Amino acid sequence: MDEKLEKALEFSNFTATLNSQKRILLEKYHGDLVLYYKGGKFSITKEVLTFCHMLKTPNTVLIDDNNTPIQIDDLEDFTTLAHQKYADATNKYLTSYKEISKNRSVEGLVHV
Amino acid sequence: MSNGVLCFAHNNGKINYIKQAIELAKRVRKHLNLPTTLVTSTIDDLYNVDVFDQVIEIKDNNENYKRYYNGTLHHQNLAFKNNDRVNSYDLSPYTTTLVLDTDYVICNDSFKHAFDSLHDFQIYKDGVDLCQWRQYKEFKYINDTGIPFYWATCFCFTKTQETKIFFGLLQHLVSNWKHYEQVYNLGSKNFRNDHVFSIAIHMMNGFTDGNWAKSLPGKMFYTLDRDIIKTINDTSLTFLVEKEKYTGEYILASTDECNVHVMNKFSLGELIDD
Numbered sequence: 001m002d003e004k005l006e007k008a009l010e011f012s013n014f015t016a017t018l019n020s021q022k023r024i025l026l027e028k029y030h031g032d033l034v035l036y037y038k039g040g041k042f043s044i045t046k047e048v049l050t051f052c053h054m055l056k057t058p059n060t061v062l063i064d065d066n067n068t069p070i071q072i073d074d075l076e077d078f079t080t081l082a083h084q085k086y087a088d089a090t091n092k093y094l095t096s097y098k099e100i101s102k103n104r105s106v107e108g109l110v111h112v
Numbered sequence: 113m114s115n116g117v118l119c120f121a122h123n124n125g126k127i128n129y130i131k132q133a134i135e136l137a138k139r140v141r142k143h144l145n146l147p148t149t150l151v152t153s154t155i156d157d158l159y160n161v162d163v164f165d166q167v168i169e170i171k172d173n174n175e176n177y178k179r180y181y182n183g184t185l186h187h188q189n190l191a192f193k194n195n196d197r198v199n200s201y202d203l204s205p206y207t208t209t210l211v212l213d214t215d216y217v218i219c220n221d222s223f224k225h226a227f228d229s230l231h232d233f234q235i236y237k238d239g240v241d242l243c244q245w246r247q248y249k250e251f252k253y254i255n256d257t258g259i260p261f262y263w264a265t266c267f268c269f270t271k272t273q274e275t276k277i278f279f280g281l282l283q284h285l286v287s288n289w290k291h292y293e294q295v296y297n298l299g300s301k302n303f304r305n306d307h308v309f310s311i312a313i314h315m316m317n318g319f320t321d322g323n324w325a326k327s328l329p330g331k332m333f334y335t336l337d338r339d340i341i342k343t344i345n346d347t348s349l350t351f352l353v354e355k356e357k358y359t360g361e362y363i364l365a366s367t368d369e370c371n372v373h374v375m376n377k378f379s380l381g382e383l384i385d386d
Contacts, residue, residue, distance in 0.1 A: 004183075004352065004362075005342060017363050020244045020353070024333070027240045028370055031222070031331040039230035041329065066326045068230060096368075110350055110366035 017106050025096050032089035035082055040070035044086045052079040115227045116147045116206035121214050122193035123154040127377045130157045132214035135384045137163040139218040151203055166205055176303045181337035182378035184359050197305055198286050201279035208270045215380055219347045220369045222330025226268040231326040232275050235267040239332040242365045245356040254310045255297050262313055264305035265373050281312045334373040341374050344383045
């Protein structure tokens, strides 16, 4: 182990590192929740999922993250992909969160 | 219609930007499956041409210097050759171009969605600092009058009449930078592309808050040159991030499948394979 790394590990505060890693995971999770569809950018939230389920029409217009209206011709397809995106991102987040939560060393938190 | 990545690399005697560009091109090919064009004024330092789609040689017209840190304790004043990216529109051989800094470490494929976007110009307004405690207002607004800050580190544009006007405006700002620097009361000794782009976007928005520039896909994580990158592989990176109130001490941070702008060129250079 090199000197800088050893010194950092020595001084590192476990809680600070844990919180920092949790924050990075959360930011990554928010990025993973984005669905790119028909040139639009949609953050898949619980609100979006509920709204899509509530609509009874086969098509609709949704406003994306850039405030651009996007014509959704196949709402069922969009909803399926949105569900998939939400499940994938959230499960990934859960797995990573559990992994860092069980670690009790700075090295374990960052996989050094 | 063609898509590709454009990067600029000018070695300054101490920092090997060409080496960084080669690493970037390899990662772009791996994660995005796109060609990369290199723009350089130090072509003699180029040792691996095969990774690039095209290499464009230009003259060095830069006269900027800045302080480069290598962790919190060491720094050097070096030439900073950075005012060419405003010529991206003229130089790029692609219809839609993603322009990236050579110190941008690609670890996922999120940028591929930029090429499917409905919008002609995309850039990041917000980045995520891997250091939790740092909250620098200079990354929110370029000055006290509230002009939003945009990261010129990476942006994507499609060649249209509108983006041509935008890049023409950028060139005008750079040519008259001493004037605009004072008009916008930047109070910064260093020329920064971020400021030029932020001012130009503000103008394109009609000198008000607007959304002419749309957000790039994915998230931009970044570390400053006061932090140190320790390990690098295909998708994971580990950093020593400066500790609050303890100069010379660091805490560890790691990322997985996140693109990270690594501003410490010295430590990045040490980790990249030749």
